Amino acid sequence: MPAHSILPHHVHDAPGPVPRGAHLPARRTEAGPVPDRSRAAWAVPACVGAVLFLYTVFLSHDNGFSQAGGWLLGLAVAVIATGIGYVLVRERNAMIPEARALSYGVLAGVTIGFLHSVSGGTWLRSLGIGLACGVLVGLLSYDVFHWNERHEHH
Template structure:
């Protein structure tokens, strides 16, 4: 097949594999028949990730709460009610943190993610029958880990931050403050 024709997307007209424009070889326009999408895929296109990801995380946390309370001895409907309540509360708080977190300073945003995660995990840890002091310590520890992780992620992915970079680039402050030598 001719390299030039292959590069520009022409298709062969005959069975011998060469491209002959006088026999009707045409360029591939890229138009494909529309694919059928499922209802779930159509819903995923309409719901932004700032809403869907906190809800998915809340549902996972609710399932973990059901598991934790069931392992602690609470059976049946009561464990499901704990899980449902945990999913609703963390889902609403998660959506609020994501929504309002876009307007926060990086440290405050990381602190809000860490506080939500630490409080949620500490409360869930207490459902297993652990002492209050141990649950608070566990929640504070994991909240601190989440704070450091979020702070690292937010600082290294500055392109996504709505308020831009916090520090000037290394060479820019020198160029503005020092006069150009004239000798």
């Protein structure tokens, strides 16, 4: 019996079969990490964009926007947030955990702050809520990314 088989959490470095569900490291080329082109890279931002679209339209119609203005605002929010979210998810292999967490925190904070302003909140209160949400999402994201990176190497 090989000695490495009795050690817990040993990662086999040699080529061979990979268990189903195992997390593989990011593929790298000479140019750097390969962008993520999986289904989640476009499906998650698209779903979040659809929810943001509907929620923005709902908020804008409840707070004095015209019918067309509400739909256009919702479309603009959805397109911008989906585009930025897609880039963040697609390029996540190229970013260190700190940059990823900061990016997700900024996107979440700006989005929540803007939605609060659309709902009729003052700009100062919207700024505070967006900042608080962004810091919270950034810290939680950093913890998740750092924890995953730390445990992938064990």
